[in-house]
Every structure is written in C-alpha cells, then in structure tokens.
Amino acid sequence: MPALSQAQQKAAGAALSAKRGETPVSSLKGASIEMYKTLSEGELEELASTDTARHKLPERKS
Template sequence: MPARSKAQQRAAGAALSVKRGETSKSKLKGASRDMLESMTEKQLEDFAKGSTKGKPERLG
C-alpha cells in the first residue's frame, strides 16, 4: 500500500534508511520513529516508493 501523502512517504523513507543501517536511529522523530518500530522493511519499502505527483503535502 503506497503512502497517501508526501509527508507519509518521507517518514517511511527515513525509517527505511535506519532499518537498512544507512542512518542512525537518533536522527528519527515523530511518525518515522513509530513506523520504524511497527513496520517491516517490506512494508516501509511499499510505503516509500512511488511518485509524489498529485499527493497532498499532509493529510487532513
């Protein structure tokens, strides 16, 4: 399932980077920290991939 907003996509990308060992966990905040702990690498990949074209900056 792809992200529904640009903010979700960025948060998933940041969490994915930490899960792969490319970034330190201390750099995460908010939603990306929650995503890291609650989602698998495959779920994060699915959320982070795809185009941002046509997506709102934030939901709600």
C-alpha cells in the same frame, strides 16, 4: 499500501533508511520512529515508494 501524502512517504523513507542501517536511529523524529518500530523493511519499502509522482500527493493527509 502506497503513501497517501508526501509527509507519510518521507517518514517511511527515513524509517527505511534507519532500518537498513544507512542512517542512525537517533536521527528519526515523530512518525518515522513509530514506523521504524512497528513496520517491517518490506512494508516500509512499499510505503516509501509510490506509483504516483510525489508532487501529485498532498503535503499532508486530511
């Protein structure tokens, strides 16, 4: 399931970074906290990567 918006992709990237121990969990905000708690590292990788270029995704999902 690739990201549907830039915001979703960024949140997944932040959660993935925390899951890998690259950034502190305390730095997470909003949706990235929920993603960190509920999704596996593999799911986060899939969500953070996308076949579509980021600039072609909408900023927010409507």
